[in-house]
Amino acid sequence: MPSxxxxxxxxxxLSFAAVLAGCGGSSSTPxxxxxxxxxxxxSPAFVHGATIPARYTCDGxxxxxxxxxxxxxxxxxxxxxxxxxLDAPGREFVHWAIVGLPANLTTLGEGARPxxxxxxxxDFGKLGYNGPCPPRGSRPHRYRIVLYALRAPxxxxxxFRVAEVGSALAKDTRAVGELIGTYSRQ
Numbered sequence: 001m002p003s004x005x006x007x008x009x010x011x012x013x014l015s016f017a018a019v020l021a022g023c024g025g026s027s028s029t030p031x032x033x034x035x036x037x038x039x040x041x042x043s044p045a046f047v048h049g050a051t052i053p054a055r056y057t058c059d060g061x062x063x064x065x066x067x068x069x070x071x072x073x074x075x076x077x078x079x080x081x082x083x084x085x086l087d088a089p090g091r092e093f094v095h096w097a098i099v100g101l102p103a104n105l106t107t108l109g110e111g112a113r114p115x116x117x118x119x120x121x122x123d124f125g126k127l128g129y130n131g132p133c134p135p136r137g138s139r140p141h142r143y144r145i146v147l148y149a150l151r152a153p154x155x156x157x158x159x160f161r162v163a164e165v166g167s168a169l170a171k172d173t174r175a176v177g178e179l180i181g182t183y184s185r186q
């Protein structure tokens with residue numbers, strides 16, 4: 001089983017009998033439905049399924065993309081967010097994991113790190129965000145951004161590894177939203 005928070009989210013989604021909702025148009029994003037509800041996750045920088053602008057990659061400023069989401073279900077205490085490359089050789093590759101996002105947030109600005117949030121170590125071996133950076137000449141890679149609405153905050157130390165939070169996600173996820181973008185380097 002691939003390591004990473006996304007693998008855990010799939011287990012959580014399966015355990016909640018999650019169903020992916022279809023896109024309603026080019027500006028809509030799918031939302032995974034769990035018993036507590038669904039979250040619509042979007043970015044003003046790109047639409048679901050489209051190319052992520054170079055600004056948010058290793059070829060640009062390498063800033064985390066701006067995100068916005070719908071109100072979470074009642075009882076949401078905090079959010080967690082991950083970004084993973086679904087097409088990395090061998091396994092999903094973590095680009096960002098952040099927990100402790102306040103429950104009252106509905107946006108995350110470009111490059112933002114809210115006070116009190118805790119960032120994990122990505123698969124580049126660094127703390128925080130490092131954007132898409134697939135090998136030159138490879139086909140476009142898919143990058144999955146997942147927002148988890150949690151019924152309890154995850155208490156982790158800076159530099160945590162995403163594999164450390166799988167069981168907490170399976171237990172505490174109330175709703176999930178996702179956004180997929182693509183990127184390739186010539």
